[in-house]
Amino acid sequence: MISSRFSFRGSGPELQPGSHHSSGHLGHGLGPLLLLQLLFITLFVGVLVAFLYRVPKNPSDQKQEKIYQELNQLRSGVDRLCRPCPWDWTSFQGNCYFFSKSTRNWTDSLIACQEMGAQLVIIENLEEQKFLKFNLPKKHRAWIGISDLEKEDNWQWVNGSALSHSFSTYWNEGEPNNQEDEDCAEFKKRGWNDEKCAFKNFWICKKPAVAFCSRE
Ligand SMILES: *[C@@H]1O[C@H](CO)[C@@H](O)[C@H](O)[C@H]1NC(C)=O
Ligand SMILES: *[C@@H]1O[C@H](CO)[C@@H](O)[C@H](O)[C@H]1NC(C)=O
Ligand SMILES: [Ca+2]
Ligand SMILES: [Ca+2]
Numbered sequence: 001m002i003s004s005r006f007s008f009r010g011s012g013p014e015l016q017p018g019s020h021h022s023s024g025h026l027g028h029g030l031g032p033l034l035l036l037q038l039l040f041i042t043l044f045v046g047v048l049v050a051f052l053y054r055v056p057k058n059p060s061d062q063k064q065e066k067i068y069q070e071l072n073q074l075r076s077g078v079d080r081l082c083r084p085c086p087w088d089w090t091s092f093q094g095n096c097y098f099f100s101k102s103t104r105n106w107t108d109s110l111i112a113c114q115e116m117g118a119q120l121v122i123i124e125n126l127e128e129q130k131f132l133k134f135n136l137p138k139k140h141r142a143w144i145g146i147s148d149l150e151k152e153d154n155w156q157w158v159n160g161s162a163l164s165h166s167f168s169t170y171w172n173e174g175e176p177n178n179q180e181d182e183d184c185a186e187f188k189k190r191g192w193n194d195e196k197c198a199f200k201n202f203w204i205c206k207k208p209a210v211a212f213c214s215r216e
Contacts, residue, residue, distance in 0.1 A: 082212070085209055090135055092131045092135075093127070093131075094209050095209055096207050097132070098113070098116065098204065098205040099136060099142065100202045101202075103202055104200060104201070104203060105198050106147065106197040106198075106199075106203075107197065110143075112205070113203070117207055118206055118207035119145055119158060119205065119206055120144060120145030120205060121187075121204040121205060122144075123144060132187055133189055140202045141201055141202065142203050142204045143184060143185070143202070144186065144204060145157055145158035145159075145206075146163060147183050148194070149184070152183075153176070170192050175193045175194060176194035177194065178194060179194075181196065182196050182197075184199075186199075187204065
């Protein structure tokens with residue numbers, strides 16, 4: 001009688017009618033049966049707990065996977081929309097360069113760059129010098145951000161820094177010659193030249209690339 005309280009219908013051969021006969025002597029007959037049932041219950045609960053413990057992990061893994069995928073989609077979307085440089089500008093080593101298609105005198109070129117949130121180009125190293133040489137349109141000469149307007153033969157970048165002596169090789173042969181008073185520097189494929197600042201020339205602007213989408 002007691003055993004039937006713990007039993008599950010059809011859960012095993014132990015519940016055969018024969019086993020009821022042994023319910024006469026409580027102490028001996030029920031012992032192994034009850035133990036077996038408890039063992040099954042424990043096992044069942046154990047498996048259930050293990051299963052329940054596992055199940056919530058899967059949806060959260062899937063959720064993470066989904067978030068990860070959405071993040072990737074978002075990122076590629078940003079990459080498609082995000083350009084390190086504006087249209088018509090060329091990107092090089094974290095900066096953007098604008099090669100003008102019209103001409104202005106040096107002062108107006110300086111202003112044109114400022115109006116685009118940039119600077120008349122300051123050349124920092126040989127790689128940049130080579131980049132400009134390669135990218136300057138054929139037959140163009142272009143203003144760069146250096147002049148000796150303040151003091152003759154004292155070449156100064158537009159941010160106030162003096163021209164480093166190591167850059168003397170960037171001048172074309174025989175330049176700067178200050179022929180009839182030339183105080184503004186122009187970039188030519190063969191090397192820099194000092195030119196009259198009133199001369200209408202092409203020009204080159206430079207500004208930092210947009211940092212968060214600068215990987216290319
Ligand atoms: C001017 O620009 C150059 C190149 O970016 C930089 O090395 C230098 O420190 C700047 N000078 C000043 C005074 O900001
Ligand atoms: C540059 O051109 C502007 C007009 O476009 C003029 O007002 C200015 O005086 C010129 N500057 C020089 C240095 O020639
Ligand atoms: Ca000069
Ligand atoms: Ca010259």
